[in-house]
Ligand SMILES: NC(=O)C1=CN([C@@H]2O[C@H](COP(=O)(O)OP(=O)(O)OC[C@H]3O[C@@H](n4cnc5c(N)ncnc54)[C@H](O)[C@@H]3O)[C@@H](O)[C@H]2O)C=CC1
């Protein structure tokens with residue numbers, strides 16, 4: 001009989017997962033996905049609208065042959081949640097690929113926060129302009145915090161600006177992170193002159209406009225994961241060189257891509273592998289939707305770290 005699955009809760013996932021180990025694992029997952037050679041199986045996320053409660057449930061399975069990783073994430077994202085509960089909550093199931101038995105059930109919320117920020121950081125590593133002085137974050141929730149943490153660790157920004165719909169939540173964000181943050185009263189003020197812009201909002205209408213974005217800047221567009229939702233206007237979508245995590249998903253899920261009719265230049269995995277160029281001198285935009293391979297690779301890393309910790313020391 002197979003062993004009973006283990007459970008790894010949020011605090012333990014946060015303890016086991018380090019960006020230093022996560023970044024190369026995600027780069028490899030992005031490259032393997034973008035080879036499109038049949039070795040990675042990842043259907044586009046299946047999303048169930050829960051209209052009555054203004055929410056969605058997404059199911060994200062993947063199998064990666066080379067690392068022999070089989071997992072699925074189940075993620076809920078709701079517009080209105082009770083005070084104190086986060087809008088996104090996720091669980092990852094990790095299977096034994098040889099017989100399909102369940103190995104681990106783990107918190108997926110921390111995984112989602114960290115792997116999404118890490119993928120944006122990878123995109124920025126490859127697509128960033130030469131000058132990196134000002135980082136702008138639009139939104140002040142869970143993803144804003146994880147993005148702040150890895151971006152200020154990895155890049156030498158001199159200034160970080162944040163804008164959120166309410167000044168109160170932007171100020172709460174500024175009080176939660178370590179380091180100086182300039183709270184801006186408008187998105188425009190936050191964006192003007194920034195070298196890197198991150199959009200991490202639950203908006204369904206544009207919050208970022210092309211006319212504000214400095215030519216040559218890099219944008220990580222992380223929100224708006226529904227075909228009718230936008231975070232960017234058409235001007236930005238059409239004038240920037242557009243990179244995505246998955247072309248197939250972008251054409252099915254991203255309102256910014258579908259409704260603007262912008263052309264996709266490349267997948268991030270192709271840039272990491274070196275088969276498509278990083279046009280850093282132009283304005284670049286990475287449209288992130290989130291992929292199951294990122295969750296599967298991260299969950300395997302968490303599980304391997306958990307196993308290593310449990311092993312008796314000789
Ligand atoms: N690409 C990816 O892999 C992933 C993307 N996401 C997306 O990232 C975004 C942020 O997620 P979290 O930080 O976890 O959510 P959160 O609920 O913690 O924060 C959402 C932020 O958006 C703001 N906001 C809500 N409605 C808005 C509107 N109409 N206009 C402007 N701002 C608005 C809120 O004030 C808050 O600052 C969401 O769109 C989410 O779906 C989340 C996980 C993975």
Ligand SMILES: O=C([O-])C1=[NH+]CCC1
Pocket residue numbers: 058075077088112225289290291
């Ligand atoms: O990849 C992910 O987990 C999500 N992307 C958008 C909402 C949740």
